[in-house]
Amino acid sequence: MGSVSRTIDLNADLGEEITDDEALLGVVTSANVACGGHAGTPETMRAVCAGAARLGVAVGAQVSYVDREHFGRRRLDVDPAVLADQVAAQIAELDRIGAEEGAPVVYVKPHGALYNRVVDDPEQAAAVLAGSGDLPVLGLPGGVLLAQAAAAGRTTWREGFPDRGYTADGRLVPRGEPGALLAGDQVVGQALALAPGVDSLCLHGDSPGAVTHATHVRRALTAAGWRLRPFAEA
Numbered sequence: 077m078g079s080v081s082r083t084i085d086l087n088a089d090l091g092e093e094i095t096d097d098e099a100l101l102g103v104v105t106s107a108n109v110a111c112g113g114h115a116g117t118p119e120t121m122r123a124v125c126a127g128a129a130r131l132g133v134a135v136g137a138q139v140s141y142v143d144r145e146h147f148g149r150r151r152l153d154v155d156p157a158v159l160a161d162q163v164a165a166q167i168a169e170l171d172r173i174g175a176e177e178g179a180p181v182v183y184v185k186p187h188g189a190l191y192n193r194v195v196d197d198p199e200q201a202a203a204v205l206a207g208s209g210d211l212p213v214l215g216l217p218g219g220v221l222l223a224q225a226a227a228a229g230r231t232t233w234r235e236g237f238p239d240r241g242y243t244a245d246g247r248l249v250p251r252g253e254p255g256a257l258l259a260g261d262q263v264v265g266q267a268l269a270l271a272p273g274v275d276s277l278c279l280h281g282d283s284p285g286a287v288t289h290a291t292h293v294r295r296a297l298t299a300a301g302w303r304l305r306p307f308a309e310a
Contacts, residue, residue, distance in 0.1 A: 085276035085307035113140035114148025134306035163207030195219035236270030
């Protein structure tokens with residue numbers, strides 16, 4: 077799937093109790109909301125969903141391995157049936173709260189180690205899909221997750237990362253390795269370079285200067301002729 081005109085979505089990870097959610101909600105068009113696996117509480121979910129409803133921001137479930145101690149960034153070997161149940165429970169909690177606030181869940185996106193795992197692991201990818209019903213799926217282009225979702229008739233959306241380095245095969249440079257995180261003008265430049273080939277651009281809400289980066293990226297995209305809108309509306 078993709079945009080048929082020059083429109084693009086700008087998303088960020090919110091509800092992680094790290095960054096300024098309210099400020100980012102004023103910049104992005106979609107919010108990946110932490111729903112209890114790696115971060116997030118009923119209170120943070122409710123606050124983000126209420127703000128999203130007020131500002132017209134789409135809400136997605138940011139599902140993850142249940143690993144709050146390591147912020148969902150540790151690779152875990154979870155039985156696929158267990159993982160499917162965990163994903164379903166995280167989405168159900170967020171959707172319940174979001175529906176009460178006028179911002180129900182309209183897509184799913186894995187977080188952290190799970191995000192990277194489902195790019196190449198068919199069993200873990202299938203578990204995420206099994207636990208997420210028929211929700212549209214946001215993920216890395218060229219990965220197993222989006223391929224499986226498309227084969228099942230699910231709507232898929234491709235995303236790029238202005239603030240992350242890429243390997244030669246299109247994967248993300250692992251955190252902790254040189255070049256994994258970009259900053260300053262690099263972020264804006266990469267956003268403009270990635271935009272024609274994706275449906276959404278993600279700026280990590282836990283990155284230093286997240287709000288500033290998001291603001292600069294939005295301004296640069298608008299100046300380059302892009303229309304910002306939630307991809308879920310496309």
